[in-house]
Amino acid sequence: MVETMLGTVTGLKEVTPYRFWIRMNSSVARVLALDEIVKVQYSWGRDTFLAYGVITEIVASWDGTISSGYQEEACFEGIYQGIPLYLGQVVVTRVLKQEENDWVTVAPSLPPPVGERVMRVSSGEVDVALGFDQLKKGKRGLPFGVLAGGEVACLDLKYILGDNGAHINVSGQSGVAAKTSYATFLLWMLLYYPRSNAMVDSPFSNTLLESRAIIFNVKGESLLFLDYWNLEWQKARDSSGEENRQFQEWEGMFKSFGVEPHPFENVKVMVAPKDTRGTPNLARSRSQVSVYGWDILDIVELGLIPLMFDPEELERNPNFSLAVSVIEDLFRERYDRLVDEARKELSQPSLYNVTFEVGGLDRRSLVRVYLHAVALADGNPEEVLQRIGLPNDCQDFVHMFHGVEDEEEGDVAQALQREKIEERTILAISRRLRMAQKAFLGKLWRRIEVEAFREIQKVPEPSYRIDWNRPGGVTIVDIAKLGRSGQAFVVGAILREVMYAKEEQFLQEPVFIYLDELNKYAPREGGGPLGAIFQDVAERGRSFRVILLGAEQTASQVDYRVVTQASTMVVGRQKLAELSKPEYAHLQGNLRERASALLPGEVIVDQPFLRLPLAVRFPLTPWATSEEDRGEKYSKDRMAIPDNPEDFLKRLLE
Numbered sequence: 001m002v003e004t005m006l007g008t009v010t011g012l013k014e015v016t017p018y019r020f021w022i023r024m025n026s027s028v029a030r031v032l033a034l035d036e037i038v039k040v041q042y043s044w045g046r047d048t049f050l051a052y053g054v055i056t057e058i059v060a061s062w063d064g065t066i067s068s069g070y071q072e073e074a075c076f077e078g079i080y081q082g083i084p085l086y087l088g089q090v091v092v093t094r095v096l097k098q099e100e101n102d103w104v105t106v107a108p109s110l111p112p113p114v115g116e117r118v119m120r121v122s123s124g125e126v127d128v129a130l131g132f133d134q135l136k137k138g139k140r141g142l143p144f145g146v147l148a149g150g151e152v153a154c155l156d157l158k159y160i161l162g163d164n165g166a167h168i169n170v171s172g173q174s175g176v177a178a179k180t181s182y183a184t185f186l187l188w189m190l191l192y193y194p195r196s197n198a199m200v201d202s203p204f205s206n207t208l209l210e211s212r213a214i215i216f217n218v219k220g221e222s223l224l225f226l227d228y229w230n231l232e233w234q235k236a237r238d239s240s241g242e243e244n245r246q247f248q249e250w251e252g253m254f255k256s257f258g259v260e261p262h263p264f265e266n267v268k269v270m271v272a273p274k275d276t277r278g279t280p281n282l283a284r285s286r287s288q289v290s291v292y293g294w295d296i297l298d299i300v301e302l303g304l305i306p307l308m309f310d311p312e313e314l315e316r317n318p319n320f321s322l323a324v325s326v327i328e329d330l331f332r333e334r335y336d337r338l339v340d341e342a343r344k345e346l347s348q349p350s351l352y353n354v355t356f357e358v359g360g361l362d363r364r365s366l367v368r369v370y371l372h373a374v375a376l377a378d379g380n381p382e383e384v385l386q387r388i389g390l391p392n393d394c395q396d397f398v399h400m401f402h403g404v405e406d407e408e409e410g411d412v413a414q415a416l417q418r419e420k421i422e423e424r425t426i427l428a429i430s431r432r433l434r435m436a437q438k439a440f441l442g443k444l445w446r447r448i449e450v451e452a453f454r455e456i457q458k459v460p461e462p463s464y465r466i467d468w469n470r471p472g473g474v475t476i477v478d479i480a481k482l483g484r485s486g487q488a489f490v491v492g493a494i495l496r497e498v499m500y501a502k503e504e505q506f507l508q509e510p511v512f513i514y515l516d517e518l519n520k521y522a523p524r525e526g527g528g529p530l531g532a533i534f535q536d537v538a539e540r541g542r543s544f545r546v547i548l549l550g551a552e553q554t555a556s557q558v559d560y561r562v563v564t565q566a567s568t569m570v571v572g573r574q575k576l577a578e579l580s581k582p583e584y585a586h587l588q589g590n591l592r593e594r595a596s597a598l599l600p601g602e603v604i605v606d607q608p609f610l611r612l613p614l615a616v617r618f619p620l621t622p623w624a625t626s627e628e629d630r631g632e633k634y635s636k637d638r639m640a641i642p643d644n645p646e647d648f649l650k651r652l653l654e
Helices: 069-076 123-130 132-137 179-195 205-209 231-238 242-257 296-302 311-316 318-346 363-376 381-388 394-402 411-418 423-444 484-503 528-544 591-595 645-653
Strands: 005-009 019-024 037-044 047-062 084-099 102-106 117-120 141-146 152-156 166-171 212-217 228-230 267-271 289-291 474-478 511-515 546-552 566-571 602-606 614-617 630-633
Touching: 005 084, 019 047, 037 123, 047 123, 084 123, 123 132, 132 141, 132 152, 141 179, 141 242, 141 602, 141 614, 166 179, 166 528, 179 205, 179 212, 179 511, 179 546, 179 566, 212 484, 228 231, 231 242, 231 630, 296 318, 296 363, 296 484, 311 318, 311 528, 318 363, 318 381, 318 411, 318 423, 363 381, 394 411, 394 423, 411 423, 423 484, 484 511, 484 528, 484 546, 528 546, 591 602
Parallel strands: 166 546, 166 566, 212 474, 212 511, 267 289, 267 474, 511 546
Antiparallel strands: 005 019, 005 117, 019 084, 037 047, 037 117, 047 084, 084 102, 141 152, 228 630, 566 602, 602 614
8 A cells, every 4th residue: 555645754843752743745735634643654773663643733834934924925926935834743642663573562752853754544554553453452442433534433441441440521512512412322332332243252241231321311301212213313314315325424433333323222211200199200201101219218228318408508507417417327326226126027037928038138128128027917117117216208207306286396306406406407407308398308208118918029129219220221310300409319319329239249230320410410619418429429439330421511610529530531512711721631732722613423532541632523323312303212123112002003913
């Protein structure tokens, strides 16, 4: 193959082992572009090196003979001679050193000599130039987009799954940066790329195939239909002309990644209750929707009581925070007594009809079995909770402050008084609790379900439990219809649940958690208990393989300890004012300017594995990311399943 010379290493600007400039003549400059991948081979003494790099900036100027407008005008009229200079800055991405008949990767240490020829890299060398060959050899590369030349770019899974780093952050302007599309695209690749031929025998393949994904829907019902075809994708596929050409491009990208495009699979949708009866709060129709909630066992075990109150008030008022801590400790004490009672009672199998071994159960499961066993033995689980002093719902909790008749002091109020908590603080907590009850807690705090069994053969699972722990499963949790406090409670509860499962060693596989508007839940200032949970996930989640995929409009508004823990940073189109913040310092050279002018379907991605951030294109997602884009429901057998059962039966009969 004939190699194309682009120019020579110039000494007109500084040359270092890490970056240099090439000088080109005007004819070459016309075919040169940003993101061009180049190479230069050179020798120092007996050592021969091959340096690869990416052109990150192109500038044009006159040589020193023209220094005024008069001279430039004269040059244009042909009465004065000037030489135009076209210079391209190259950031070195990889250096190879020749050792006998082989090339070995080495750290950049010697700059290429001035005057050496710079060549354009062929498409077959792109993987070597950017180090993707190492990822493919180790079968740990994850395609994340297409480069300007059409080549597939890869991320290192070790920097995603916690081996060398973890977490992904996506930022960009709302409506133009395609944050949701790209975030769900990355998540989809993590879930389904392991099925590709490139991942056969990969050490990460089985791990990813068994991973779990939790997606929070924070706006409208846009993410409740990820298992439906994108209507625009379907229309483009079935049309002709320009629309079909676009479809061929999108499909071609997926095929270049080595995967077959399709919507998400194994999807379960959980929505907030509309009322205390547990009616699903859903505007659009879709099948198989469940309602979520938490009972007193979940609340105490997971430490959710602080999430019931305003985080800013907890940080601003130390007396308020102390009172909440006292309540939390009080309930924990009582819960410990309930666990001890359950363990003691269930150790006598003759008293209860439990047909399986309960010795290895976690505390919550043990208590659930015990309460069901009490009901089976004609007892009343409600009386057990009352005797221990635990509220069964939010109304019971309110009564523990002022009693049923609102005249006597409840036992929680008495406990707070014994700890010298002021009366006005107790009243403030009571008022806040009643406000939370009306806003969200009355619906989300569910009474413990006890069903009538003849025998207990397994741990009873409440119908309101969020069933996220499914191998290869995608759980969509709708929080859009809750207020800010309710959303914070749900997000915190689920994060605590996942970390609890990991800490108890119930789960080894990765759990991916996608959340948009991250700045609302983990703000730079005043995050409170929820902010502390996000810090815990960001800092310790890596070791447990809890991977946070966060998105926001402005990374500068996200908790610094959270955003800086993300080893993979993605920037969509962003305002220059925001790009001037330190959070975008990783965008070198003119990448900040480029980020302000990115088109839909373009992002800049950075990871420690990459020598410099790379701008890539990604395809339109074949799954629906908005209510309006919902097409037909996807199934693995390629049959579109309508929500209407009559339509489904009609199709089967055709």
